[in-house]
Amino acid sequence: MGNNEDVLDDVWGSDSDDEILNNENAGYSRDLQKLREQHNKRGYLDGIVSSKETNLQDGFNAGFPTGASIGFEVGKLIGIL
Template sequence: MTTEEPIDDIWGGDSDDEPCASADIAKLRRIHNKQGYLDGISRAKESTLQSGFDSGYPEGAQLAIEVGKILGGLQLLASLPAQDPRSEAARQLLSRAKVELHISRVLSWRYFNEDLTLPQDGHRLIVQWKHRVDQLYNSI
C-alpha cells in the first residue's frame, strides 16, 4: 500500500481472500464493535448519573431537613408533661409520621412531576404533615 492510496476500511486488507483471515477479521470486528458500544453506554451512564445526582441531591437534602423538623417538632410536643393534651396527640402523630414520612414514601414517584421535580406548591405529603404539626402547636 502506498501513502497515496486512501484507507477506506480499517478491516480491509490484502488477506481478505483467505477464508481463515476473513473469519478472524469478522470476529475481531464483532469484538471491537461490542467493546465500542459498551464503552459508549458506560460513559453515557456515568455522565447522566452524575448530573442527575448533582441536580437531585440538594432537593433531596431539603426534603430530609423538612421531615426532620416535622419529626423533631412532634418529638418535642410528645415530651410535654402528661397533663398537656398535646402530649398524647403528638405521641400518636409521631408514631404515624415515622411510617408515613419514611424515605421510601417521601421519595415516591407520585409526589413529583414528570421531570422528577417537585410541584410548585411543594411536596404534598410534607405540606400535609407541616399543617398537622402547626395545628397541634397552636392548639393550646
C-alpha cells in the first residue's frame, strides 16, 4: 500500500488541508489588514488634530497680551484723532 497510497494521496490536486484553511482565512487577513490601516490612519489624524489644537492655544496664549497692548495703543490714537 505504500507506493499506491502516495499516488492516490491527493487525487484532486495539490491542496492540502493547510492550504485550504489559508485560502479561507485569506479574506479575513485582508479585512484585518484593512481595518488595521484604517485605525492607524485615524490615530495619526487624531494626533495631528490634537497637536494643532494644543499648539494653537499655546500660540494664542503667548501672543494675546502683545496683541491686546498694541490694540489698546492703536485705539487710544484713533480716539485722539
